[in-house]
Each structure stands twice: as C-alpha cells, then as structure tokens.
Amino acid sequence: MYSITTLCRMTGLNASTLRSWERRYGVPVATRTENGRRLYPKAEVDRLSLIAGLVKNGHMIGDVIEKTTDDLEQMAGESRVRAQQASGAYLDRLNTAVSARDYHTLRRELVGALTLLPAIEAIDDVVAPFLRGVGAAWLAGALTIHEEHIITAITKQVLFVAGANAAWPRPRPTLAFTTPAQETHEVGILLGWFLAVNAGLNTVYLGPALPDDEIIGVAAAMEIEIITISLVNCFPENRNVAKLVSLANRLGRGVQLWVGAPENHPIHQLSGEPNIQSFTNFRSFASALAVLG
Numbered sequence: 001m002y003s004i005t006t007l008c009r010m011t012g013l014n015a016s017t018l019r020s021w022e023r024r025y026g027v028p029v030a031t032r033t034e035n036g037r038r039l040y041p042k043a044e045v046d047r048l049s050l051i052a053g054l055v056k057n058g059h060m061i062g063d064v065i066e067k068t069t070d071d072l073e074q075m076a077g078e079s080r081v082r083a084q085q086a087s088g089a090y091l092d093r094l095n096t097a098v099s100a101r102d103y104h105t106l107r108r109e110l111v112g113a114l115t116l117l118p119a120i121e122a123i124d125d126v127v128a129p130f131l132r133g134v135g136a137a138w139l140a141g142a143l144t145i146h147e148e149h150i151i152t153a154i155t156k157q158v159l160f161v162a163g164a165n166a167a168w169p170r171p172r173p174t175l176a177f178t179t180p181a182q183e184t185h186e187v188g189i190l191l192g193w194f195l196a197v198n199a200g201l202n203t204v205y206l207g208p209a210l211p212d213d214e215i216i217g218v219a220a221a222m223e224i225e226i227i228t229i230s231l232v233n234c235f236p237e238n239r240n241v242a243k244l245v246s247l248a249n250r251l252g253r254g255v256q257l258w259v260g261a262p263e264n265h266p267i268h269q270l271s272g273e274p275n276i277q278s279f280t281n282f283r284s285f286a287s288a289l290a291v292l293g
Contacts, residue, residue, distance in 0.1 A: 001031070001039040009291050010045055011052040012199075018048075025065045027051075043069075050076050056118065086117060087125035094130045098137070098151060107154050114162040119198035123191050124282045131155065131187055156190060163194050169202040173225040173292055175258075176218055178206040180229055180247075183238055188230030188260050192285055196228075199289040212247050219255050226292075227251060230260040231267070241266050248275045260285065 004015055007028070021027055028048050030038040040048075050072040054064050059079075064072065090113040097106040113126045131152070138148040175196050177189040186208035193205045204222060206215075219227055231238050244267060248257040259267050259278045267278045279285045 001041060002045055004030075004038050004040070007040050007045055007048065011049050012056070012290060013048070013052050021061065021065065025061075027065055047072065054079060083118065083121050084125065087113075087121050090117070090126045091130055094126070095133060098134065098143075101147070103150060103154060106151065107158060110155060110158040111162065114158060114194070115165075119195055120283060120286045123195055124286075127155065127159075128191060128282060152187070155187075159190055159194050163197040166197045166200075169197070170200055171202055174202045174204070174223060175226040175228055176204045176206055176215075176222065176224045177228045178210040178215060178218075179208040179231070180215070180238055181209055181211045182235050183229075183231060183233055184208050185230075185232040188232060189228065191282065192228055192230065192260060195282065195286050196289055199286070199292070201289060201292060212250070215247065216250055219251055224255060226256045226258055228258040228260070231265060232262070239266060241270055244276065245270070245273060248273065251275070258285075258288070 002010070004018065007013075007018065008015055018028060022030070028040055028044050030040050030044075033039060047069050050069070051061070051064055051067075054072065054075055055061050059075070064075065067075070090109055093109045094106060094113075097103070097109060110127070113122045117126065134143065134148060134151050137143045138145070143151075177193040177196075179186060179189060189208070190205070193203055196203045204218075204224070206218060210218075215227060215229075218224060237243055244257065244259065248255075251257060253275065255275070257276050259276065261267050261278060261280070263280045265278075267276075268280065270276060270278070277288065279288070
C-alpha cells in the first residue's frame with residue numbers, strides 16, 4: 001500500500017489534483033487507516049500512472065478516467081507510437097536544416113520539439129541524437145568548427161529559453177548541474193538540467209569545468225541536495241573513481257552525487273556508496289527525477 005505522497009511521486013500528479021479527481025470521478029480509490037490516512041494499492045497506482053501519462057499527452061481526463069487498465073495500456077501504446085513518429089519527424093527536419101545550413105529553421109524545429117513533445121522524448125529521441133550526429137559530422141569533416149559552434153549555440157539558447165518557460169519549481173529538493181575540472185563538454189548536464197526543470201524541480205545550472213572545491217562551495221552556499229555532473233572526456237582524473245568518492249564524502253551525508261557517464265566508465269561498477277548514483281542514459285535519469293518530484 002502506498003501513501004498519497006508516494007503516489008504523487010510515482011505518477012507526477014500533485015495531491016490537490018488527486019483529491020479533485022477523487023471527489024469528481026471516484027478515482028483513485030483509497031482505503032483509510034484508523035486515523036483517516038489514505039493508502040493506495042499497487043494496482044491503483046499503476047492504473048493512475050497510465051491515466052496521468054495519457055492526460056499529459058493531451059487526452060481529456062473525462063475521456064480516460066473510466067477506462068479499464070487494458071484499454072489504458074492500449075491507449076498508452078498508441079500514444080508512444082505517435083510520440084516516436086513525431087520525434088522522428090523532428091529529427092529528420094533538424095538534420096535537413098543542418099544540411100542546408102538553414103539556422104532559422106533549425107531554431108524553429110528545436111523550439112517545436114522542446115515545447116510540444118514530452119520532455120524525455122524531446123531530449124532522448126530528438127536533441128541528444130541530433131547533437132551526436134552533429135559531433136560525428138564535425139569529426140568526419142562535413143561541418144566546419146564554426147558551423148558546429150553555431151549549431152551548438154542555437155541548441156543551448158533554445159534549451160535555456162524552453163527551460164525558463166517550464167512550470168515554476170517546488171522549493172525542494174535543489175539540484176545543481178556542472179562538470180568537474182577539465183570536463184568542458186556541457187551538453188549532457190544541460191539536457192539533464194532541462195529534464196529536471198520540466199519535472200518541476202528546483203535547479204541551478206553552473207556550467208562546465210568547476211573544480212571540486214567550488215562544487216563543494218556551491219553546495220554549501222545554496223543548500224544543494226543533489227550535485228549532478230556529467231563525464232565525457234577521458235581525462236585520467238575524471239575516470240578516477242576514488243576521486244569521485246572523495247568528492248561525495250567531502251560534500252557530506254546530506255548531499256548526493258549523481259554522475260552521468262558513458263557505459264564503460266568505472267563509476268558504474270562502484271558499489272557500497274549510498275551517496276553516489278550513476279546513470280548511462282537520460283531515461284534512467286528521468287525516472288530518478290520522477291521519484292524526487
């Protein structure tokens with residue numbers, strides 16, 4: 001059985017919405033403890049998660065609230081297919097714009113993807129693969145340095161503006177996003193920051209290449225609860241797990257260190273460090289954010 005607080009975290013809905021639906025539609029169905037506390041069975045949590053996802057993707061609550069779980073699962077599957085088709089279309093148009101050096105269209109399509117698609121689809125299915133393609137094109141000599149910089153700059157600008165227009169954050173928890181010293185690639189933390197903002201979390205974006213002492217200083221000054229860093233370059237010191245453990249220990253028990261890194265990074269083999277959590281992809285990171293919300 002789950003409390004209403006846990007139900008909110010697992011579905012992304014707030015308590016006032018849940019109580020409103022309960023009064024109007026009789027959903028979700030709760031049992032009551034002796035002291036009147038609401039508790040929800042797992043089946044109800046699973047069904048409500050489907051409903052929440054469909055509502056987020058544009059369905060009216062009155063059209064889905066009385067559907068069976070089987071019907072909801074079918075609708076969710078159809079919704080995912082449509083989202084994949086929309087994501088693929090955005091990615092194709094972005095690549096076409098780059099090929100034509102049409103930066104106006106590039107900006108317009110990025111704005112559309114980041115404002116009209118669910119955040120995780122926009123990031124994981126459109127922006128991240130698009131930027132990987134841009135990097136590959138630059139390495140292959142198909143893009144000049146200045147062209148790659150223009151594309152990256154436009155993408156960053158659109159991400160910041162779209163993030164600023166997301167829902168006003170809740171006061172807790174507070175996440176900071178940065179990379180350690182010498183790690184100048186900031187796209188990973190920027191995409192992670194966008195996901196956190198869209199999850200309604202309180203965030204601060206610090207930019208790349210911040211020395212450990214400064215990361216610790218920010219955490220103390222702003223009462224940060226989670227420091228999120230990304231690692232792309234293979235500088236020996238940034239592959240040193242002991243150094244990352246040291247940073248986590250210096251941050252203190254009240255601060256977690258979340259690390260995004262390639263699959264072959266040794267941080268993913270670490271065990272027994274409760275204050276460190278590692279991620280290899282944006283979807284697992286988004287799931288962790290949903291629990292915080």
